[in-house]
Amino acid sequence: MKSLLIVAHGSRRQASNDEVRQLAECISKQTEEFDFVHSGFLELADPSIPQGLEDCIAKGAKEVVVMPYFLAAGRHVVEDIPAEVDPIIEKYPQIQITITPHLGHLQIMPQAIMHLAGETKF
Amino acid sequence: MKSLLIVAHGSRRQASNDEVRQLAECISKQTEEFDFVHSGFLELADPSIPQGLEDCIAKGAKEVVVMPYFLAAGRHVVEDIPAEVDPIIEKYPQIQITITPHLGHLQIMPQAIMHLAGETKF
Numbered sequence: 474m475k476s477l478l479i480v481a482h483g484s485r486r487q488a489s490n491d492e493v494r495q496l497a498e499c500i501s502k503q504t505e506e507f508d509f510v511h512s513g514f515l516e517l518a519d520p521s522i523p524q525g526l527e528d529c530i531a532k533g534a535k536e537v538v539v540m541p542y543f544l545a546a547g548r549h550v551v552e553d554i555p556a557e558v559d560p561i562i563e564k565y566p567q568i569q570i571t572i573t574p575h576l577g578h579l580q581i582m583p584q585a586i587m588h589l590a591g592e593t594k595f
Numbered sequence: 596m597k598s599l600l601i602v603a604h605g606s607r608r609q610a611s612n613d614e615v616r617q618l619a620e621c622i623s624k625q626t627e628e629f630d631f632v633h634s635g636f637l638e639l640a641d642p643s644i645p646q647g648l649e650d651c652i653a654k655g656a657k658e659v660v661v662m663p664y665f666l667a668a669g670r671h672v673v674e675d676i677p678a679e680v681d682p683i684i685e686k687y688p689q690i691q692i693t694i695t696p697h698l699g700h701l702q703i704m705p706q707a708i709m710h711l712a713g714e715t716k717f
Contacts, residue, residue, distance in 0.1 A: 477708075481667060485669070489667040489670075492667050500705045500709060504709060506712070507712070538713070544603070544664055545603060545611040545612075545615060546608070547606035547608045547611035576666065578711070579707055586618070586698070587622060587628075588701070589662055589695045589698065590599050590629070590660050590662055590695060
């Protein structure tokens, strides 16, 4: 049983947090690899990252892939997310928990920006 | 003369700001639509958004497209970026300045996440 936890910053603006939750739901419908797709927030929204991981494990996950939904490898990606994840890794040594590169790491970003700026069609 | 201004949050971590600057440079090499591609930061890094716009105008831009390099439409996208851009629009009524939707608005995001999570190839 494999889970995907999409980790976002979290916002005071509820619609912004709901965007992330809807994204998780959308992926949940499309994925063939993950049995459960969930979201977690670093700040300002629920569930927290540790609680999101606990939710996945409570659903029976033996493997959880944590995906930092961040564009730049700032302090949140480099320090804060691992600091939230590490205690859960220690607490559940039998569960395989991994963190992927952050979203901005993807090579498609220049094309995505040009698309938004009206130049390129996907 | 048309400019693209990529607007990011800005980070205390210099490497993160450099990622955004490198992205602007990368787009600059690929674009056929924009004569000048620049970056601007909401906080913690230079140039600020107003200064980034001024830089574009000083280079001769008659049109500037502002692209919020943000994943979720939180307060920064909905309020803070327009609040930085509006005074420049008022200052230069002869320059056409527009703000595109934020990056997270793109329909490719679910595929991008599944790609990072190891499921989908682009």
